[in-house]
Amino acid sequence: MNLHSFLLMRHELVLIAIMLIVLIAELATKDNRKSIIAPLALVLFGIHTVIGFLPMESGTLFGGMFNATPINNIMKNILNIGVLIILFQTQKTFDSELNRGKVSEYFIVLFSTLIGMFYMISAGDFLMFYIGLEIATIPLAALAAFNRHENKSAEAGIKLLLSSTLSSGILLYGLSMLYAANGSLFFTDLMHGTYTITSLHTLTLIFFFAGMAFKISLVPFHLWAADVYEGAPVNVTSYLSVISKGSAVFIFTVVLYTVFKNYAETWQPMMYIIAIFTMLVGNLFALRQNNLKRFLAFSSIAQAGFLLLGIIAGSAVGMATVIYYVLVYVFSNLAAFGVVSMIESHTGKTTISDLNGFYRTNPKLSLALMLALFSLAGIPPVAGFFGKFFLFTAVASVNTTPYHILLLIALLNTIISLYYYLMPVKAMFINKNESPIAYFKSDVFAKIGLSISLTGMVVVGFVSSIYEEILKFCFGL
Amino acid sequence: MDILSLFVVVPILTMVGILFTKGLKGTRTVAAVGMGVQLVMAFNLLYQYFAERAKDTVSEMLFRVDYLWFESFNIHYSVGVDGIAVAMILLTSIVVFAGIFSSWKTEDLPREFFIALLLLASGVFGFFISIDLFTMFLFYELAVIPMYLLIGLWGSGNKEYSAMKLTLMLMGGSALLILGLLGLYFNSAPDGGALTFNILEIAKVSIPHDVQMFFFPFLFVGFGVLGALFPFHTWSPDGHASAPTAVSMLHAGVLMKLGGYGCFRVAMYLLPDAAQEMGWLFLILTTVSIVYGAFGAIAQKDLKYINAYSSVSHCGMVIFALLMMNKTAMDGAILQMISHGLMTALFFALIGMIYGRTHTRNIYEMGGLMRIMPFISVAYVIAGLASLGLPGLSGFVAEMTIFVGSFQHQDVFHRVCTILACSAIVVTAVYILRVVGILLFGPVRNKEFETLPDAKWYEKVSMVTLIIAIVAIGVAPLWLSDMIRESLTPIVDKLTAAAIN
C-alpha cells in the first residue's frame, strides 16, 4: 500500500480538505464577512463534484475494510450531485439574522455526514460500515435541531437521535451475533466463507435489516421519519429524504447482494411483506397531509417502498434499476423541495392549501413543482416514468405469480400516490383563491439549483446511456 | 425526419411556437396553423400509403423507422403504420383540427389550454404510430394525463371531482396495462433469444397458453377502461359532462379509440388463444353495454350525459365487433371507431356551441332552436342521423359491417348476441329523436333565446370539417373499408389459427 493508493479515497479526502478550508475561513474572517463562507463552500463542493467524475481505478484499502469500485464511485457521484443542488438551495437561508452566526457549523456538519455515507458505501467490513453509519447519523440529529429557536426543530433532533440510537443498538446486537457465528466481519469472508445458515444468521440478517430499514424508513421502522422531516429545516429535510436515504439504499443493496447473497430466500419474502406495507402505509398517510414537508416525507416513505421492488429482484438489473431510480429520485425530490423551500423562505407558507392559485402568480415555480410531482408519480415525459417502469420491469423479471401479484399491488399503489401528487397540482392550478401567494423573485442560487434538478429530471429519462452506464458496472457484484 | 415522426414533432413544435405568442389571438392562430399542417400531412400520408400499396408492398407495417433506445431492455423507438393506423391518424387530425376551432374563444389561460390540448394530440399520434409497446405506453400516458388539467381547469360543473375520477380510473387502466405489457415482454422469447417490446416480433412467437390466459384480462381490461367497457365506463359521463368542448371532442372522438385500438392491436393480436377462450365473457359485457348504454341515454336530461351514454353504447359496439374475431366484424369495429369519433366530436362541438349560447344543457329548458339557430340545428340533426345509422352517413356503414360481420360467426351464441346488439338501433333512434324533438323542434320555450345568434365562422369551420368527413365516409366507404380489411389480415389469421387449435 503506497501513497498513490490513497487516491482511491479521493472523495473522502477532498471532502475533509474542504471541511478544513471552511473551518479556517471561519476562523480567518471577521463577523461582518461571514457571508462569503456559504458561497465558498458551494464553490469548493462544486470542484469536488467535478473531481468525482474523473476516471479512477478500483481497489481496496486497509486490508479490505475500504474498497473503491466503479459502482461505488457512481453512487458517490450521485450523492454529490444531490448535495450540490441542496447547497444551491441552502445559500439563501444564511441571510437571516438567526443563522448568520452558524454558517460554517452547518457546512462542516453536513460534509461530515456525507463523509460518513461515503465510508458506509465503500465499506469492506461491518466495522467500517458501522462507523460510517454513525458518522452519517449523529451529525444529522444536530442538523435536524439546527434551528435552535424552534420547538419543532429540537423535537425533530431528539426524535431522530433516540430512534437512531435504538436502531443502531439493535443493528449492533445483530452484528455481534454474526461475529459469534462467523468470527469475521469482512464482507469477503462472509461471502466466500462456507458455513451452514443457522437461525443465528437469520437473526443477524433480521436485525441488520431492521437497522437499515430505519435509515431507509421502511414500515414499520419509519415512524420517526415524518416528524423529523417536518421539524427539521427544509434543506435538512431534503438532505435526509434524498441523500441519507439514498446512501442507505445503496449500501443496503450492496450488502444484501454480496454478504447476504445466500440468504436470499429469507430476505426476499421479508422484503416482499415490508415493500407492500411501506407502499401502502406511506401512501395512506400521505393522503391526509396538508403540510408540504410532512406530505413529501410520507411520499418519500412510499418511494422507498417502490425502491424495494428493484432490490427484491436480486439481479444486476434490479440493482441497476435501484441506483437509476435513486438518481431520478434525487432530481425529482430535490426539485420539489427546492420549490417548497423557496416558498417557505420567501413567504413562510408551508401548507398545500397555501398553494391555492399559486400558478396565477408564480407560473414558473408552479410548473417546476408540477413536473417534480409528476416525476415522483411516474408520469411521462419526465424521468420518474422511466424509473418506475424499470423498477416494475425488475420485479416482473422474476416472472413468477407471487411477484406478478406484488407488481399489481405496487401498481395499484401508484394510483393512490397519483391521487395525492395531484393534490398540490390541483391547488396551484385549479383552486380559486382571492389572496394567493404574491409573486416573489427567488435568488439566483436557488434558481440554478432548481434548473439543475429540472434538467436532470428530463435528461436522465431520455438519455438511455445513463442507465446503460450504471447497468454495466452492476454486473459482477 | 421521417414521415411518421413528424406527426409527433409538429404538435410539439406548435407548442413551442405557442410559448412565444401573446394572448388568445396569436395562440389560436398558431395552433390552427399547426394542426392545419397536421391535417395536410395526414392526407399526404394516406396518399403515400396507397402509393406504397399500389406498388404491392406486402409488409405488414409501412414507413418503418427504428432507433435503438434502451439497449439492455431492447426498447426501441420504432414506428410504422398499417391501414388501420393511417385511418386513425386521419381521424385524429380531423378531430383535433375541428377541436382547435371549436375552442376559438378560450378566454382563460389560452396558451396553457392549447398547449395541453396539443400535448394530448401528440400523445395520441404517437400511440398510433408506435410499434414498440414501451413507446406506445409512454404516448398513451402522455395522452391521458393532460386531461386532468384540461377538465379541472377549463371545465364546468363538478369539474374537480370528474377530473380526478377520470384521471384515476384511466390511470388504473394503465396500471393493469403495465402488468400486461411486462408479462408480454418477459414471455416474448419462450424459446431463448432476446426479449422484445416490438409488437411484430412478439406476434411471431407463440406465447405459452397459461401465460396468455393470465395476462389477457389485464391487457384487455386495461385498454377496455379507456374504451368505456362496461362496467368501467363510469368516468365517461361525468368526465364528458364537466370537460370543455374541445376536450370532450378529443376525448370521446379520439382518446376513447386508443382503448379499442389497443384491445385488438395488443391484447388480441399478441394473445390470440386467450382471446379466443375468454372472448365470450367480454362479449357478454359488451353486449350489455351496447343495450345498457342506449337505454341509459334515454333517461338523461343533460345533453352531454346523453352523448356520454350513447358513446358507451357505440364504443361497446366497437369492442363487441372486435370480439367476433372475423375480418368483416373487426373491419366494422374500426369503421365504427372512426365514424363514432367523427360524429361524437360533432355532437360535442354542437353541444358546446349551444351551451355557450343558452348556458344550459338541460334539454327541457330549451326548444325550438331550429328556428333560432338553423345552422347549428341542422348540423345537430345530421349528427343525430349519423348516430342512428342513416345510410349515406358514416354510422350506417360501420354498423352494417359490424352486424353482417358478427352474424357471419359460426357460433349460435355469437349470433344471438348480434341480434341483441341490433336491437340497439331502435333504442338509438328513440333517444336521438327524443333530443331532436325536444331541443330543436317545437315552439321556443324560453323567450330570451329568441335573440341568440347562429354559428360564427370558426364554429362553422369546425362543424363543416366534421360533417364533410362523415358524409364522405358514408357515401364512399369502399376505399376505407378495403384499406382496413387488408391490414387486418395478419391479425385475423393469427386469431383464426388460435381458434383452430
Add this chain to the structure above:
Amino acid sequence: MDFTYTLAIILLPLVTFLTIGLLDKSMPNKLAGVLGTASIGTSFLLACYTAYQYFFVYGMVDGVYQKIIAYHITWLKFTDTLHIDLGVILDPISVMMLLVVTTVSLMVHIYSNGYMHGERGFNKFFSFLSLFSFSMLGLVVATNLFQMYIFWELVGVSSFLLIGYYYEKPSAVAASKKAFITTRFADLGFLIGILLLSWYTGTFDFVQLTQTSAIGTLESPAIATMGGISFMGLSVISWALILIFMGGAGKSAMFPLHIWLPDAMEGPTPVSALIHAATMVVAGVFLVARLFPIYAIAAPDALTVVMWVGAFSSLFAAIIACTQYDIKRVLAFSTMSQIGYMMLALGVSKYGGENGLGFTASMFHLTTHAMFKALLFLGAGSIIHAVHSNSMLDMGGLRKYMPITFITFGIAWLAICGFPGLSGFFSKDEILVAAMQNNTPVFIIAVVVAGLTAFYMSRLFFSVFFGKETKYHHTPHESPKTMTIPLMVLAFFAIFAGYIPFSKFVTSDGAAFATHFHWNVAIPVTLIAFIGMGIAYVLYFKESTIPTKVTKALKGVYTTIYNKFYIDEIYLFVTKKILFNIVARSIAWFDRHVIDATMNGFATVTNYVSNSIKGLQSGQVQKYGLVFLMGALTFALIFIYLVTK
C-alpha cells in the same frame, strides 16, 4: 341494349335535392319550385321511355320478361360473396313502379307549387320532396336486399322530415317521431331477416335469390337447406321471410304496426298524397312482390302470414274509417285498408302463370290505387286549402264553390268504390277473383271490405260536397291552376288506368297470361258496393239525425272504434310506462347508484382506512421505539420459525 341512362331517373332528384338544399335561403322560391318540378318531370319522361323500351322493345325474351341489370357498382364489401351493390334492375315490377312513382311525384310537385305557395320553408319542402323521390326511385330499382334496405331507411327519414315539416307544431313533431320509430322498429325485423337470409344463402342479390328453374323451383340450393332447418315449428326460411315482411308491414302500415300512419297526416297534404298514399306505403307490398318467388315456393307459411295480416288490416282499417271525422285520417285508414287488399292478394297468389293472378292483381291494384288515392288526397288538400280545416264537420255543400275539385274528387270516389268501368273496379275485381279461387274466408273478408270502403268513402264524399249547408266565415274558392291541373291529370288516370292489360306485362314469373272477366264475382261485389253507397247516401246526403242516433245506439262499440281500438294507448303504455319509466329510468339509476357508487366506494374506503390508521403516528418517540422493536422481533419469530421448520 344499354339501359344506363335509367340511372339519370334516380340521380336527377338527388342533384336537385343537393342544389336546393345547399343553396336553401339564397335561392328564390319560384326557381326552387320550377327546378324541382322540372327535374322530376325529366325523370318522368325518362321513365316513360324506359317503360316503352322495356315492355315493348327489349324486355321480352322468348315470352318472358327478363331481369335486366342496367347498372351496378360495388359500394361496400363485407365478405367475398356478401357485398352491397348499388345498381338499377329493370323487370316488370320495377319499371311499373318507376312509372307510378314518377307520375305521382310529378303531379305532387306541380300541385305543391300552388299548395305550398308563400310557406316559409318552401325551398326546404321541395328539397325534401326531391330527396324522397330519389330514395323511393332508388328503392324500386334496387338490385339487392341491402340496397333496398339503404333506400328503405332513406325514404323513412325523408318521410320523417316531411311529416315534421311544420316543426314548431308539437303534434307534427310527435307524429314524425312516431312514424320514424315505428318503422325503425319494423326495420329491425327487416335487418335481422336480411342477416338470416344472407347467412344461409351468402348473397343479397335479388337475381340470384329469386332465380327459378323451368319447373318452377328456386335454383339457390341454400334456400332449400333453410327450408330443412326448422325453429319453433317454422322453417328458418319462413322465419327470415316473416321478419323481412315485418319490415314491409311497418312501412305499409299493416296491423299492428299501422299506428304511425294516421298521425302522419300531420304533414302537408301533398306529402300525404305522395308518401303516405301512393308510393312509400306500398313499399311493403313491393318488397313482398320482389321476393315473391321465395315466398311462394320456399316459404308458403310466410305467405300465409302475409295474407292474414293483409286481410285483417284491410278489414280493421275499413271499420275504423267509418267513424273518423278528420278527412285526411279517413283517407289514411282507407289507404291502410287498400294496402291490406294488395297484401292479401299477394298472400292468396301462387307462383307462375294463371296461378300468379293474385300477384298481378296486387300490382294492378297498387297502380290504380296510387292514382286515385293520390287524387283523393290532392283533392282533400285543395278542400282544406279552401276551408282551412281538416274536420268533415266544418264542411258541406262545397260542390258549388269548387267544381273542379268536386268532379275530380268524385271520379276518384267512384274509382275507389269500384264503380264499373273505372280503374278501381278492374283491379279490385282481379283481387277478389284471386281470393275466391284460393281462400274463401279471405274472399268473404275482401267482399265485406269492398262494401265498407264504398260506405265510408261515400260518407266522406257526401258530407263534404253535399250534406248540410255550412256557413264559412270567408267563402271557399276554387284552387289555382297549379293545383287543379294535377287533379285533372290524375282523374284521367283514375278512369283509364284500369284498361291496361296488366297480366300481359306484370306477372309473377314474367310470362304473360290472359285474364278474362269474372262476372260472377264482379256483379255481386258491385251490388254490395252500391249498397254501401246507398246507406251512405241515406245517412249523409242530406242533413239527417240518423247517424247520431246510430252512434247513440251502439255507444261502447262506436267509441272503441272511434278510438282505433285503443291500439295507440297500448303502445303508449308499453313505451312510456314500461320502457321509459321502468327500464330506462332504472338503468340510469343503477348506473349512478350502483356501478358508479362502487367506483367511488374504492376512494371512500381508502380515505377511511387512511384516517383510521393515523393513530399509528402518535408523536411519542417511545411508541415509535416499541413499534420498531415489535417489528424486528415479529420478523425474527416468523423467519427463525420458518428456517427451523
Add this chain to the structure above:
Amino acid sequence: MIEGIELQHILIVTTLMFFIGVYGFLVRRNLITILMASELILNSVSINFVVFNKYLYPDALQGYMFAIFVIAIAAAEAAVAIAIIINVYRRFKSVNVENVHEMKY
C-alpha cells in the same frame, strides 16, 4: 478464559442488559434516563463483542476493535444527545419525553 464462567453465563448477562436497556428506553419518561438506557444497550453489545472474541476466536482482534469503536461512538452520541436535550429543555421547559410531541399524525 475465566475459570468457571461459561460463555452462556456472560451471554445471559449481556442479553439481560440489552433488554433492560430496551425496557428503560421504552418506559422511562426522562430524556436523560432514556439516553442512559440506550447506552446500556450499546454496552451490552460491546461486551458481546469482547466475549465472543475472547471465547470463540481468541487469536483475532476484530471483536475488541469493534468494542472500542462502539464505546467511542457511544460517547460522541451522548455528547450530541445532551446538547439537543438541553435545547429541548430550553424550548419545552422540561425533559419529559411525553411533552415532546408537537408533531403527530
